[in-house]
Amino acid sequence: MKIFKIIFKNGLRHKLRTILTVLGIMIAVTAFGFLRTVVTAWNAGVSASASNRMITHHSVSIIFTLPIAYRDQILKIPGVSAISYANWFGGVYKDASDFKNFFPRIAVDPETFFDLYPEFGLSSGEREAFMKDRNACVVGHKLAEEHGFKIGDIINIEGDIYPGTWEFVVRGIYQGRDATVDETQMLFQWKYLDERIGQLQQGRQGEVGWYVLSVKNPADLAPVSKTVDDMYFNSRASTKTETEKEWQQSFVSMSSAILTSLTVISYVIIGIILLVLSNTIIMATRERIREYAVLKTLGFTRGHIIGLIGGESMLIAVVGGVLGLFLTFPMAGAFAKAFPTWFPIVVVEPLTIVLAFGAALFAGLIAALFPAMKITRMNIVDGLRTIG
Amino acid sequence: MSLVAIKNISKSYWRDSLEIPVLRNISFDIPEGEFLALMGPSGSGKTTLLNLIAGIDRPTTGSIVIGGTDIGGLGETALAQWRSRIMGFIFQFYNLLPVLTAFENVELPLLLTKLSSKERRDHVEFALKIVGLEERMRHYPKQLSGGQEQRVAIARAIVTDPTILVADEPTGDLDKVSAEEIMKLLDRLNSEFKKTIIMVTHDPRAAERAHLVRHLDKGELS
Known part of the structure; x- marks a missing residue:
């Protein structure tokens, strides 16, 4: 048995809670990836503009x-x-x-x-x-x-x-x-x-x-x-001559309020992931205070305890994040199919994948931080007295 | 020669600005191979004294030297490593991890060693054989009786071959028959495997198994 096995078994201790948390992260990651893809699609004309072309139109x-x-x-x-x-x-x-x-x-x-x-x-x-x-x-x-x-x-x-x-x-x-x-x-x-x-x-x-x-x-x-x-x-x-990028940007800027809202919502979603996961990890850690005290008694060090709590948090975050990313692609595909001419270029960019998965990992890390700090600072004797 | 040397230790807890003394100026030695029972009424400080000897709590004043090591001078990580080598722990409520099988619970302390998977398996099987539970190694704690859970906990305590076993009310949650089995087992570990045992108990029948009984009252040895 390795430490990872304990992490895995701890993660599955409350199956329903873990499944719901994973689903929560999955939906949040999908929503984050999807919203960013929509914003990217909106800006596709700007991104695809050639640097050597200019547009002259009526001023x-x-x-x-x-x-x-x-x-x-x-x-x-x-x-x-x-x-x-x-x-x-x-x-x-x-x-x-x-x-x-x-x-x-x-x-x-x-x-x-x-x-x-x-x-x-x-x-x-x-x-x-x-x-x-x-x-x-x-x-x-x-x-x-x-x-x-x-x-x-x-x-x-x-x-x-x-x-x-x-x-x-x-x-x-x-x-x-x-x-x-x-x-x-x-x-x-x-x-x-x-x-x-x-x-x-x-x-x-x-x-x-x-x-x-x-x-x-x-x-x-x-x-x-x-x-x-x-x-x-x-x-x-009279004319106005501008780069193709500026010309495309002028169309996008008409919808800037919507785009800003979508961007803000996508970052709010990261906060939601964090809250969902933090809630689970804090609950799980609180239930196991005595077990962590026993592990510390047996000689498990601060690093081991951080590894166990952080590992469980990261495991849930990674599973939710990966599932969320997998779901982002069909979502974006369905969106592209529904609005083929309004959004002709719908691509889940590599940066979106990195950010969406990064958000899940970040949430996993932060969610484990405070429970891990609390447990490592906990006095063993106090922990053993806890009725959990 | 004494294995444990306790010199002038005191322990106080603080509640806001109020100091609550639990142990007062205690000194005594425990020879190697001893089976010591600490007895006393609730709140007398016997569990606190056991925790200090076990290295999971620190005295307010005084020193504890075990096997030549002043454990007060060890940092948190060094103390954890020291505990994993020297101490075996037996708790009143067994404190097994419910998600792990009996085998995995016993294997836990060995994860901190450099033993190979096969060596760990051999050690675990041997420990479970000593406590008579080799047939139950795949069982989870909830599938075992209280007495069996405590025997798994004892196997976990001895699997690293520690020098000292500390037991806090090991029979406190058991029926008479199971308690007797556990005490026989501790007796055997002391006589056959030469383990030094320090046990806190309320139970006079359990204390009868010990070679030496020390009484604590209001934080002082009587």
């Missing part, structure tokens, strides 16, 4: 557009190596009340978009087909899976920002380079949008929602931003 709001004429002018600015542009299309696909029918629909320049976004993987054949047909579109792999889109399928969208019924033909399905790439978008030709809206509302022709700029050198980011914005300062459409 007042993204709902105002910029003239297409800016494209050639911006491209001439020193430091800018490439430029593309896009419009948020909006629209309604099938039943608008069904969450899964909401997915980003963006008009892009097919000739430049994929050069600036190499993380969107599209075969050369599909890219060629996309450029050939005016009403062609490409969809992300996840979106295609979700809706069963195949090459050649027709997607009908009822326009809202851009009125009318719009028909698109799927000519390609892009794959993300890694798990951080959003595969839930539908991209179509900007020219299709421009030509059709020109027929309906002539004044809206030649307008883009935002420009995507590529800079060779990160040191050029600030001067390019200043040059672009200064150039259009007194124009009818």
Whole structure:
């Protein structure tokens, strides 16, 4: 028999209490891991931003557009190596009340978009087909899976920002380079949008929602931003140029209160783990004061006693933590499945695993600290007199 | 030659600022191989004296030298190690760990030694054979009678082959028959295995087994 066997037997002394404590830790670790994963998913766009890309949009709001004429002018600015542009299309696909029918629909320049976004993987054949047909579109792999889109399928969208019924033909399905790439978008030709809206509302022709700029050198980011914005300062459409990360961050910051709440709740959960485990260990230790006194009498040292109490606490924490982590993955998977287009990138990050498991270990350590201190300081004679 | 030399020990407890003297200026020696019974009324200080000799409590004044070691000079860890080598403990209420079998309870003190698993097994089986419980080694304490539990506790006390056995009311929780068996066993450990035994008891029949009886009254030897 080794000391570990005593720890194990002590842990199973009150099976129901131990099982409930393990379940409590498991649920808390799962909740902690899940909330952090949601926060991570919310910030996925920010994390996936490229460091060499900048966005130029209307200085007042993204709902105002910029003239297409800016494209050639911006491209001439020193430091800018490439430029593309896009419009948020909006629209309604099938039943608008069904969450899964909401997915980003963006008009892009097919000739430049994929050069600036190499993380969107599209075969050369599909890219060629996309450029050939005016009403062609490409969809992300996840979106295609979700809706069963195949090459050649027709997607009908009822326009809202851009009125009318719009028909698109799927000519390609892009794959993300890694798990951080959003595969839930539908991209179509900007020219299709421009030509059709020109027929309906002539004044809206030649307008883009935002420009995507590529800079060779990160040191050029600030001067390019200043040059672009200064150039259009007194124009009818003044601009705001920022890094892609800042641009993504501006969307996330709209939900900052929710994100902060989720983060705070995730840390409160660590406190809950601590309370659940502390309660069990304190109860268990109090019941065994006399036994620990006997062990001390037999010659067990302070280190042995700390090992027994700490070991039991850590055993419960580790089992609960491991089970909690195992449960986090299906939870995150179910969440991703429920909101595929709202949260296109749901990944349980290694840091989340480390923090969730670390929280359980931390709780195990702290929960054992005070009972262990109390027992090691206890006078043997007082301990032997205890009726437990 | 005396194995235990007790010199001028006193022990007081403090309740707030009030000093409660329990033992007053006690001196006596215990020779090696002795079977000593400490008797006296409740509150006379006999268990306190036993605890001091056993090294689980410290005197307020005075010294206790056992086998040439002044145990008052040992630190907490050294004292724990000393206890594990020199002392075997028998309690009134057995104090077995309920989650461990008889074998595992007896094996407990050996976990502090460097013995191999096989050596530990041999020692435990031998100790359980001495107390006549080798057939019950897989039983848990709740599956044993009071007398059997106390015999397991005695096996735990002797498994490390200590020099001294201290027993605090070893028959206090037992019926007459079981108490007699336990006293026979202690007698055998003293006569056959040459263990020095210091026993606290209220029971005159138990004290009859001892070679020497010392009486305590109000913290003083009478």
